[in-house]
Amino acid sequence: MRTSIATVSLSGSLTEKLTAAARAGFDGVEIFENDLLASPLTPEEVRARCADLGLTVDLYQPMRDIEAVPGDEFARNLRRARHKFELMRRLGADTVLVCSSVSPQAVDDDALAAEQLSRLADLARDSGIRVAYEALAWGRHVSTYDHAWRIVESAGHPALGTCLDSFHILSRGSDPKGIEDIPGEKIFFLQLADAPLLAMDVLQWSRHYRCFPGQGGFDVAGLVRHVLRTGYDGPLSLEVFNDVFRQAEAGPTAVDARRSLLVLQETVGRAALPEPVVPTxxxxxxxxxxxxxxxxxxxxxxxxxxxxxxxxxxxxxxxxxxxxxxxxxxxxxxxxxxxxxxxxxxxxxxxxxxxxxxxxxxxxxxxxxxxxxxxxxxxxxxxxxxxxxxxxxxxxxxxxxxxxxxTDPAPAPAAVRRIDHLALVQPWHHFDEAALFHRGVLGLHAQESVDVADPYGLLRSRAVTNADGSVRIALTVGAAPMDDTVHAQHIALATDDVVASARRFREAGGSLLPVPANYYDDLAARFEFADGELETYRDLGILYDRDAHGAFRHCYTRTVGRVFFELVQRDDGYRGYGAPNAPVRLAAQHAVRTLTGG
Amino acid sequence: MRTSIATVSLSGSLTEKLTAAARAGFDGVEIFENDLLASPLTPEEVRARCADLGLTVDLYQPMRDIEAVPGDEFARNLRRARHKFELMRRLGADTVLVCSSVSPQAVDDDALAAEQLSRLADLARDSGIRVAYEALAWGRHVSTYDHAWRIVESAGHPALGTCLDSFHILSRGSDPKGIEDIPGEKIFFLQLADAPLLAMDVLQWSRHYRCFPGQGGFDVAGLVRHVLRTGYDGPLSLEVFNDVFRQAEAGPTAVDARRSLLVLQETVGRAALPEPVVPTxxxxxxxxxxxxxxxxxxxxxxxxxxxxxxxxxxxxxxxxxxxxxxxxxxxxxxxxxxxxxxxxxxxxxxxxxxxxxxxxxxxxxxxxxxxxxxxxxxxxxxxxxxxxxxxxxxxxxxxxxxxxxxTDPAPAPAAVRRIDHLALVQPWHHFDEAALFHRGVLGLHAQESVDVADPYGLLRSRAVTNADGSVRIALTVGAAPMDDTVHAQHIALATDDVVASARRFREAGGSLLPVPANYYDDLAARFEFADGELETYRDLGILYDRDAHGAFRHCYTRTVGRVFFELVQRDDGYRGYGAPNAPVRLAAQHAVRTLTGG
The missing domain is CATH 3.10.180.10 (2,3-Dihydroxybiphenyl 1,2-Dioxygenase, domain 1)
Incomplete structure (x- = not known):
């Protein structure tokens, strides 16, 4: 299938966006009107640039507040449309996105909406243009895809079809199964976006938190399957915008975007990628x-x-x-x-x-x-x-x-058995991308994201693992860009006896991260320990956690450059990474850094 | 009234937090448990540090998941409480915050909750401690302040009272008037936080978006008035945490916090500040x-x-x-x-x-x-x-x-009449603070915040003005920290004829920011202009906007250092600042910067 991306999904000038989309291998673009307005290139120049880059202009978007309005208002809208259709001709775009109206002037009258959209489609047809009508999740009277489709159907105009957007459909909780009732040739366009499952105002959710398919919580693949069953043969197009992507470089974002589409195409059986080979x-x-x-x-x-x-x-x-x-x-x-x-x-x-x-x-x-x-x-x-x-x-x-x-013989059976996990600090703009990469490329499973309070800012952490836990990678990022000199990567080493390992380390001259006594007073309040156990932990700086499965004991070395080591003892199938202890560990690392000026 | 702040509201180590709170003039602090756990200071040392700084320890917080649980669980909870009460004795804290349970083990049984809280209060009284029970907005069975109060009332224990938190009350939409039914001496503590009015999951809202009173959309002052009518004489205490404050320096945040409380105290008639003198x-x-x-x-x-x-x-x-x-x-x-x-x-x-x-x-x-x-x-x-x-x-x-x-005679009547507005770029961490400052200190009115799309990131902008618009200051900030070399401050100059002013400027050798032709094609689609009018705007780079009141025409000079000028013509009571044109202007400024390498 052809793939496309909306220019609003990428940062920068219009030419930067087009270049990034082409380099990542997209076939086409949706041109977002504001990107064109802000560009010094004429529409003809944009068209030529796209052709040079091998990109088609799949959609011009959006036209707003067109339908179901009083006659004088509609006359003004047609005048505006005439200008835009002329612009599209110069641009070489043959499909325009019309969003359901949010205007206070719009009335709740499907027949009027159908009639006015038909008249718009008449005008469009004269310019060789198709009108794709889409229900915004926050549309004033039309906010669901089936409602938009009913209007399009009753208009019965060959130049009028519908545009489906996974965000608008899934954020409303609509059942995408009904998509199969729409003839494929009347689905003029398909826009895809995922989003984390947040209970929040849908407009804010849409504007600030969209993400690429597979990075959020929506079943975008399920929706696409319904669309494909209709016979839809247009492009899969990404329309994604959020506060992070707006600041990220366009190039990596475009690659991230296209990767998400490839994984999606594979999921719905429309891409033959090499099978995942999960690391062991x-x-x-x-x-x-x-x-x-x-x-x-x-x-x-x-x-x-x-x-x-x-x-x-x-x-x-x-x-x-x-x-x-x-x-x-x-x-x-x-x-x-x-x-x-x-x-x-x-x-x-x-x-x-x-x-x-x-x-x-x-x-x-x-x-x-x-x-x-x-x-x-x-x-x-x-x-x-x-x-x-x-x-x-x-x-x-x-x-x-x-x-x-x-050079030397392999060591005798030792305290450290293997690498338990690796913790990698991610660049701020690429956290969701990292999880998708490790899932899609390596076939690892991504766990839920958890928040961790650092004394100087909030961190988010998400682990990716294989099925038996022999590969575990913890991806960490700041909630906002921050001075990350203290946020080093680390290698956690699995041992069967963290106390013995920590003692041996110390006896060999190693220095363990000191943990405040108050932490151990709290452990004493929360758990029961054998006699002397807690004193041992306190002495060595061993932290303790417990989940529904088992216990976790861990301690940290000092940091060298941007790396430190952790010794971990994972008992009875404990699944986590000691996240509840992370604030204490981070504060201790800040304190050491302050003391040593490191 | 005494003022207090929760240590969780400030960034850094516990000692940094205490120092910042004291320097900003707070009388006391709530000690957040995790801040103590992560501190290398013993409880006695924290107590001494607070005393040295002139701070009282007004609250230790929080204890969670205490009440309405099975007997064996409650026995463990009492064991935990015993440890914490001993800790509080060492710390010199006489009130502990107990949040309503979120545990899946908790049952919906107010009588059991009251009985177990009474037993906790027995234990507390033996240590000279008071228990302040608070309804979390997302508590499992107890989520409203009146429900928490009914449980406290039925327990009838002298060492058991309630803690009110404006966020938990107002985020639920509860009517704070019922607070007046609670005897003041049974309100053991009052925590204050504001928040922007967001329709979102209340837990996420609370954890990431709280702000200081007057910075959000809640009627915190109204709630405080109800509390004061009960005879409550404890401190007004701020418990505020959000992703931004976590990264900001503790010192300025503490000052911001205390200023918000001073304004609040003035609003409720409990602080005699000099009257605002609004600039003219x-x-x-x-x-x-x-x-x-x-x-x-x-x-x-x-x-x-x-x-x-x-x-x-x-x-x-x-x-x-x-x-x-x-x-x-x-x-x-x-x-x-x-x-x-x-x-x-x-x-x-x-x-x-x-x-x-x-x-x-x-x-x-x-x-x-x-x-x-x-x-x-x-x-x-x-x-x-x-x-x-x-x-x-x-x-x-x-x-x-x-x-x-x-040195020279005053100029003849000129095209520029006065400064229309000043636009100031704010440091990322201090946007809400800036609006509160201009409102509270200068008596200006803060308008709604608007989002503006820059090609390389989202900006937020909020204007503060006096009643007749003779003082207008636009405060702008990035949605996240960004390279702000292009985001210069600017001075907007009011003229009655922006076309004449722009022409004169150009004739005098001035260089106006070039605006893409596509922008004017769009203006032609959206508005009707007199013959030649649009060509004039296009020639000069004049942007156009219209609101319900009137029209706005404006153009920009090139940037010198970090400052540029705008010429604006504000007709028929137009109230805005041309925000719809800001993306085009910002893109043009980026383009100029790229061309000139400036």
């Missing part, structure tokens, strides 16, 4: 650093042993149980301090995983590898983290370990 | 600049004549009609480019205006003046703009003009 574990986490010393000292205290070095690059491998950390001191794209740069994901079929990622517009990373290296497929996540699809110790697949030569 | 006009606007040339060239082209220079400072006065612009090249606090630094407001009683501003916590500016200068009272607005209360040409008052010596 974390092969490694790669840290880049200009100075390996502080990092390797920390790894050593955590019980990691350096077991191998890369044959051709300044990268060492540190292991403990199934936790593997690469320390890279070579040139990297982002070399402004110590940070988590890449994640190796165990993949049952790395090449297929990469093919799916590429089909879903993930930037494929150049390999820049020596000829003898094992092939390693990698793409960039929206936050820039490199994701490697790889295999560890499987005879049927090239092993990334083969690029390393052993 | 704009005496001058003062621009500071490191280089006067570009600015004075612009002023000259606009028809201003330099009429005087300050006797002791490098400041010149430029006049045209009643519009007066000061150009200051001397040292100023903010010297990073050309900007609008100060506004002179005509005041019927400058000294009284300054007294009110000072009483409402506006920073009074040092005069730094020569001994012979006329006294000039000035305060700083929240955005740092200096506001001078002054008089022009009134024999009974010192005239600020007396500090200037004439």
């Amino acid at each position: 574990g974390v092969a490694f986490a790669e840290l880049v650093t200009p100075d390996a010393e502080p990092l390797t000292a920390l790894l050593g205290a955590l019980g990691f042993i350096r077991t191998a070095r890369h044959r051709g690059k300044p990268v060492t491998l540190w292991e403990q149980g199934d936790a593997r950390i690469l320390v890279n001191t070579g040139p990297a794209v982002r070399r402004d301090g110590t940070q988590l740069a890449a994640i190796g994901l165990e993949s049952p079929d790395p090449a297929a995983a990469a093919r799916r990622a590429e089909a879903l517009l993930a930037p494929v990373l150049p390999r820049r590898r020596a000829p003898e290296d094992a092939p390693l497929d990698a793409v960039a996540a929206p936050d820039g983290t490199e994701l490697f699809f790889c295999a560890t110790g499987r005879p049927d697949l090239p092993d990334w370990r083969a690029d390393f030569e052993d | 006009g704009v005496a001058f606007a003062e621009l500071v600049t490191p280089d006067a040339e570009p600015l004075t060239a612009l002023l000259g082209a606009l028809g201003f004549i330099r009429t005087a220079r300050h006797r002791g400072k490098p400041v010149t006065l430029w006049e045209q009609g009643d519009a007066r612009i000061l150009v200051n090249t001397g040292p100023a606090v903010r010297r990073d480019g050309t900007q609008l630094a100060a506004i002179g407001l005509e005041s019927p009683d400058p000294a009284a205006a300054a007294r009110r501003a000072e009483a409402l916590l506006a920073p009074v500016l040092p005069r730094r003046r020569a001994p012979e200068d006329a006294p000039l009272d000035a305060v700083a607005a929240p955005d740092g703009t200096e506001l001078f209360f002054c008089a022009t040409g009134r024999p009974d008052l010192p005239d600020w003009r007396a500090d200037f010596e004439d």
Whole structure:
């Protein structure tokens, strides 16, 4: 199917919008009137620009407050329409969106609405234009899609059809099944938007909180299935605007948008993408650093042993149980301090995983590898983290370990068993995009978003996981842009005995994040502990949480650059990440930073 | 009355919060439990810190999910309460807030709730503590203040009272008049918050959108009047949290908070502040600049004549009609480019205006003046703009003009008649504060906030005016922090003939902001114009708007530093500021900036 996007969905000047849409692979655009008005290009120039970029102009939008008005008002509206149809001719747009009226002048008279829309359609037909009439969820008299369709049907005009918008339909709670009663050829256009399920004024909801399909709570795919059953063969078009996208760069937003449509097309059986290949574990986490010393000292205290070095690059491998950390001191794209740069994901079929990622517009990373290296497929996540699809110790697949030569024997069975989860701070504009990426590209499941109070601002956090929890990634973002120097990425290491692991770490010279005594007084009030247990936690700075399944004990190292480590003990199927303790942890990290000036 | 603020209303560490509250002049604080948990200070140290700062600990909050639960659960709750009462003893807090339960375990049984709250109150009394029971708007079985009061009343326990929270009461649409049926001595605490009138989920509304009294849409003063009639003599306490305040600095937020309470106390007749002295006009606007040339060239082209220079400072006065612009090249606090630094407001009683501003916590500016200068009272607005209360040409008052010596004769009657309005870009965190400041301190009226789409982000704009429109200030802010280099402040100059003024400006070498031709095609579709009229507008870049009252024609100069000028013709009582044209103007300014690299 053809895909389209409304220019209002992207930020910038009209030409920036068109370029971003074309680069992301859209076939066409809806031109939002205000974007044209504010552009120095003539309509002819816009038309030529679109043609150069391979974009069709699928819709001109919107015309408002046209129908069911007194005669003199309607005469003025026709005059306005005449101007706009001439403009559309110059622009090369053959369909115009007419929204149901919100004017106080409009009357509740379907027959009058049908008659006036017919007269508008007469005028349109003379210019080779089709009129797509859409019910706004907050329309004065017409606010549901079936009502708009009844008016269109009774008008019976060949140049008059309806436009369906998933937001207006699903936000009203209308049953989209009735769409199947509309002949496909009378559905002149289909606009798609998702939205989080908020109980709020629908106009505000629409204006500020729309998002791309799959990023919100609506069953947009279900609606599209109903539309396709009618025989509709127009484009799937995105009309999405929210306060965040308005500030984001148009290029990444357009890619995000198109990815959401590809996933949607796959869901409704209209796109043949490579199957998702869900990762089955974390092969490694790669840290880049200009100075390996502080990092390797920390790894050593955590019980990691350096077991191998890369044959051709300044990268060492540190292991403990199934936790593997690469320390890279070579040139990297982002070399402004110590940070988590890449994640190796165990993949049952790395090449297929990469093919799916590429089909879903993930930037494929150049390999820049020596000829003898094992092939390693990698793409960039929206936050820039490199994701490697790889295999560890499987005879049927090239092993990334083969690029390393052993330096020390593998360590004895150790306290840290594996990487429990990775926490990645997301750029402010790309939080919803990140969740969709990890779901759509990697086939992970996205959990509910939770709010976390930092002393200096609210954070939102959302985890994506595979079915058995062997891959868990926590995505975090500020509720608004903020100084995020304290919001480091982190690697959580799973241990069966966090107390023993924390003690060993401290004995090895490691320094744990101090936790205020008041926190433990509160734990004592909320839970019952064995004798001495709480004193141990207090001594080590271990935090405690409990959910319906089990208990969670965790503690934190100091931060090196923009990375810190967490030791976690997850008992009896505890599912969370200790979110109730996050405010205490964040306050403690701020306090340490203030003390050390770091 | 005593005033108090919940620590959750301010950002930062607990000690930062306490310091900010004390500096703003609050008498006490509510200690939010999580703030204590995250603090490295012991309860005794917090108590001592409060005492040092002159703050009482008025409330410890909150205890949740206490009442109407099965016996074993309640036993655990009492155990928890015992810990907390001991903590409160150490903290020196004698009142605890208990919120109505949201637990799925809670049952709908008022008798059980009353009995269990009584048992809690028994325990509290033994520790010298009072229990204030509050209905959360989203409480499971108890969600209205009168229901909470009925339970408290039927318990009949001396250590059990109710806590009223204006948000929980007004967000539910409850009638606050019933508060008067509660004996004042049983109202143990009063929490105040305002909120914008949003139709949304009440929990989300409460968590993200509360604001200080007078900043939202609730009749908080009306509610307080009902409470005062009961004889309540506890503190007025602010419990306000929203996503913006969480990121703002605690110091200014605390001042903003206290100012809102002062205005509220005045409204309910419990504070004797100096009367507002509403400004009657704009005496001058003062621009500071490191280089006067570009600015004075612009002023000259606009028809201003330099009429005087300050006797002791490098400041010149430029006049045209009643519009007066000061150009200051001397040292100023903010010297990073050309900007609008100060506004002179005509005041019927400058000294009284300054007294009110000072009483409402506006920073009074040092005069730094020569001994012979006329006294000039000035305060700083929240955005740092200096506001001078002054008089022009009134024999009974010192005239600020007396500090200037004439250099050229006053200009002949000119096209520009006066300053129509001033547009000030606000720091992101202080938009609501700015409106409250201009209303409370200056006695201006705040109009509705409107959204304006900039190509790179949404803006919000709100005008404050006096009754006859001779003082109009438009306050603008980004919906989120953004690069605001293009969002300059501006001075709008009123003319009776914008076409003539624009022509004269251009003939004098001035450069007007070019407006796209598409905009005029749209005007032609929307309005009817006399022959040639639209061509004139198009030629000059004049924008057009119309409201129920009249028409508005306006055009813009290029930007110098962070300031530009607008020429406006306001006919037949047009009340707005051309907001529908703002997206086109902003896009044109972005385009110019891109072209010039400025």
